[in-house]
Amino acid sequence: MPVTRLLRVSITVADLTATAAFYRDWLGLDVGPEQSVGDPAWAELLDLEPGSNARTVDITIGQHAIKLVQFDPPGQPYPAMRASNDQWFEHVALVTGDMNSVWERLEGGTPGEVTIGAPVLLPPNTGSVTAFKFRDPEGHPLELISFPSGVGAPVWHQTPGSGILGYDHTAISVMDIERSVAFYTGLLGFQIGGRSLNQGPEQDRLDGLPACEVDVVALQPSEMATPHVELLHYRTPPGRSLTVPVNANDVAAARQIHQVGDLDTLTKRLKEADVPFVLPSIVTLKTGARAAAIRDPDGHMIVLLGN
Numbered sequence: 564m565p566v567t568r569l570l571r572v573s574i575t576v577a578d579l580t581a582t583a584a585f586y587r588d589w590l591g592l593d594v595g596p597e598q599s600v601g602d603p604a605w606a607e608l609l610d611l612e613p614g615s616n617a618r619t620v621d622i623t624i625g626q627h628a629i630k631l632v633q634f635d636p637p638g639q640p641y642p643a644m645r646a647s648n649d650q651w652f653e654h655v656a657l658v659t660g661d662m663n664s665v666w667e668r669l670e671g672g673t674p675g676e677v678t679i680g681a682p683v684l685l686p687p688n689t690g691s692v693t694a695f696k697f698r699d700p701e702g703h704p705l706e707l708i709s710f711p712s713g714v715g716a717p718v719w720h721q722t723p724g725s726g727i728l729g730y731d732h733t734a735i736s737v738m739d740i741e742r743s744v745a746f747y748t749g750l751l752g753f754q755i756g757g758r759s760l761n762q763g764p765e766q767d768r769l770d771g772l773p774a775c776e777v778d779v780v781a782l783q784p785s786e787m788a789t790p791h792v793e794l795l796h797y798r799t800p801p802g803r804s805l806t807v808p809v810n811a812n813d814v815a816a817a818r819q820i821h822q823v824g825d826l827d828t829l830t831k832r833l834k835e836a837d838v839p840f841v842l843p844s845i846v847t848l849k850t851g852a853r854a855a856a857i858r859d860p861d862g863h864m865i866v867l868l869g870n
Contacts, residue, residue, distance in 0.1 A: 565752020565829070566821045568787035570868065571628050572655050572733045574703055575816040577640060579633035583620045585700050586629075589669055590657070591726050595621040600632075604846040608856050608866070609811035612636060625722060625729030627790060629655060630820075638812035641702030647677055647770040648802030650861055651809050652736035652795070653817040654696065654704035661725035662693050662709040669697065676771075677704060683769045689761050689779070690714045694769055701814055706734070716789040732781065732793045733819060737861050738804065740778045740796035746860050747792065750836055751821075751829075753782035756791060774799050784821065792819065805862050811841075818856075818864045826869025830855050845869075 576582040579597065587594045598619050606615040615634060622629040646652075659665045662682050675698030682695035693709045708731060710719050715731065722728045737743040747753040758780045766775040778796040783789075809816050823829050830845060841856035841864065848854055853869045 565785045566823050566867070568784045568822050569733070569790045569792065570820045570822050571630055572653075572730075573630040573632055573818040573820055573866075574655075575638070575812060575814055576631050576633050576701055576703075577637060577814050578701070579618050579620055579631055582631055582699060582701055583622065586622045586631075590665070591668065593623040595623060602849045604848050608842050608846045608848075608854055609864075610841045610856075611811060615812070624657065624727055627729045629730070634812035636812070637814075638810050638816070639814065641814040644803070645675075645698075645702055646802065647696065647704070647772060648736055648795075648797035648800065650736055650738055650802055650805045651815050651863075652704060652802070653733060653863060654706050655733050656694075656706040656708045656731045656793070658715075658719050658728045658731050659707055659709050659726065660723070660728055662695070662707060664725055665707055665727060666695055675699075675702065677769075679768045679771050682707065682709075683765050685761070685765050685769070686763060689759050689766075696769060696771070703814075703817070718789055730790050732789075732791045733817070734793040734795050735859075735861070735863050736795050736797070736802055737859075738796070738802075739860065740780065740794060742860050743794050743796070744780055744782075746838075747782045747794070750833060750838065751865075752785050753792065754785065756781040756783040756788060772797075772800055785824075808858075808862055809864075811864065816864065818866050820866045820868065823867045823869050826853055826855060826867060829867065833857060 583594045586592045600617040618633045620631045677696035682693050684693050691711050695707045761777045776798040780794040782792045839858045845855050855867045
């Protein structure tokens with residue numbers, strides 16, 4: 564019944580060709596062929612207008628992938644006012660074997676830096692990782708992360724290469740950490756893989772915010788711990804809250820796509836808990852997969868795929 568693994572992260576874009584080129588040219592990632600999606604069931608699942616279509620590109624990152632999606636008709640652009648503690652914030656943490664080489668490739672070409680200055684070495688209580696946050700040309704936040712020996716998932720120390728090796732997690736901003744932990748563990752079956760309170764000048768530089776105090780909780784799917792979901796709760800400074808939902812075709816939209824063991828039982832349990840569904844029913848996609856779409860307590864969209 565629980566979520567077994569994070570299959571991929573799906574990100575809405577306004578200009579598929581230009582955004583894919585950024586991932587290829589500036590990050591050195593493999594960009595797959597463009598594909599058209601005209602599945603009415605998929606549009607229905609995401610609560611889009613009837614007749615909505617999409618074009619997609621898969622960005623291959625080691626054994627993982629990010630799917631970029633341009634919808635027709637399009638939604639709203641990424642908000643001009645943006646910060647790491649916005650309630651709609653979601654980033655993908657890209658793991659690199661050589662932080663300096665990847666960062667130098669970005670330096671001068673990063674459309675929107677979040678981190679102030681060079682990559683930041685975080686304190687031992689947060690794992691002594693080195694990290695750097697930035698944005699793609701449309702505003703989507705990303706993070707580069709490098710793990711020292713003995714820290715992080717074993718896969719990152721077993722994967723050769725100096726470029727980007729894969730992604731470790733997708734991180735989302737939440738307004739109430741205990742509420743979100745209860746949702747992901749109690750209803751979706753995630754397990755807590757780690758928890759810390761991040762603060763200090765290093766965290767301030769990393770997030771580009773003053774006086775940061777951030778609860779960070781790593782949540783692992785039941786069968787495959789990496790990649791996973793990470794909750795970010797900013798005690799200070801407080802982030803901007805959503806005033807209207809982020810629709811699937813809005814550029815600020817990102818979706819966690821998860822595999823589940825028993826979709827029917829899980830959706831029944833979620834409905835009994837009054838979890839908001841994007842669409843009340845399970846749909847069968849053209850691929851034959853059965854899917855349901857829900858929103859977590861902060862409005863982040865989650866697509867659950869069953870057999």
